[in-house]
Amino acid sequence: MTDTLDTQHSATVKAEVLSEALPYIRRFHGKTIVIKYGGNAMTETHLQRSFAHDVVLLKLVGINPVVVHGGGPQINAALKRIGKQGTFVQGMRVTDAETMEVVEWVLGGQVQQDIVMMINEAGGKAVGLTGKDGCLIQARKKLMNDPERPGETLDIGFVGDITQIEPAVVRALQDDQFIPVISSIGYNEADGQAYNINADVVAGKMAEVLGAEKLVMLTNTPGVLDKNGQLLRKLSASTIDDLFADGTISGGMLPKISSALDAARNSVNSVHIIDGRVPHCLLLEILTDQGVGTMITSH
Secondary structure, three states: OHHHHHHHHHHHHHHHHHHHHHHHHHHHOOOEEEEEEOHHHHOOHHHHHHHHHHHHHHHHOOOEEEEEEOOHHHHHHHHHHOOOOOOEEOOEEOEOHHHHHHHHHHHHHHHHHHHHHHHHHOOOOEEEEOOOHHHOEEEEEEEEEOOOOOOOEEEEEEEEEEEEEOOHHHHHHHHOOOEEEEEOEEEOOOOOOEEEOOHHHHHHHHHHHHOOOEEEEEEOOOOOEOOOOOEOOEEOHHHHHHHHHOOOOOOOHHHHHHHHHHHHHOOOOEEEEEEOOOOOHHHHHHHOOOOOEEEEOOO
16 A cells, blocks of 8 residues: 555656646747756766757757757766876966867867767767868957956967857757757867867857757856855855956856856856756756756846
């Protein structure tokens, strides 16, 4: 009798969850959601599996997920194998010619194909893209301001600034019910040079150009934390400026938060920085009342 009651209770809970998801499915049906995929969710097998199932389910209920990925740990591992050490300036990887070759091979090859295969095995239809495909991500060399020498710039190698995103190939794939998986590599059409671009920056710009309903960034933290380690559930542009000024947001979080804020200011309805270590974090954030991170708005 107890087993029967437990089964009934479990079924009731599942039905309640499905019922809770219904208004969100209705609200986001036909809308694009750009997902920046990285962190532990990208390297731990059970989290990879839950991510792939989440993406496929979103597609099946009529939402259009677009996955943008980096691959920092995988790049670091590949560099280590050839005796190189990765270095960063203001959250950006210093990328010489040899490192750029590794970035292209790891992101556009190994990592991208792993994600595509994972989504396809979960029942989706994923297609991998880099910036060169359909002139998707056009870029130029990035020069960063030198904080120690005002007015001068730092050369960090083949790191790119996005000059243009041409979304036609992404929209064509969406129309045919495919799930685009985009590596954060840009190209310069004039000389054919590839550029390493921070995946958070690519995700933010992609969300803007596609007119996405949401930009969701998976991280290795519960979201944006204050100096006491407490989760900040909602941030506005003015609050973020204060967090930049007092050093609460620094290092690898700088490009992430900057890209999130730019997207929020440029027509993306909401930006969410969520904990990729939580199984099915995408479904929890998008289709339930229970958020799992920080939401950023333009005001």
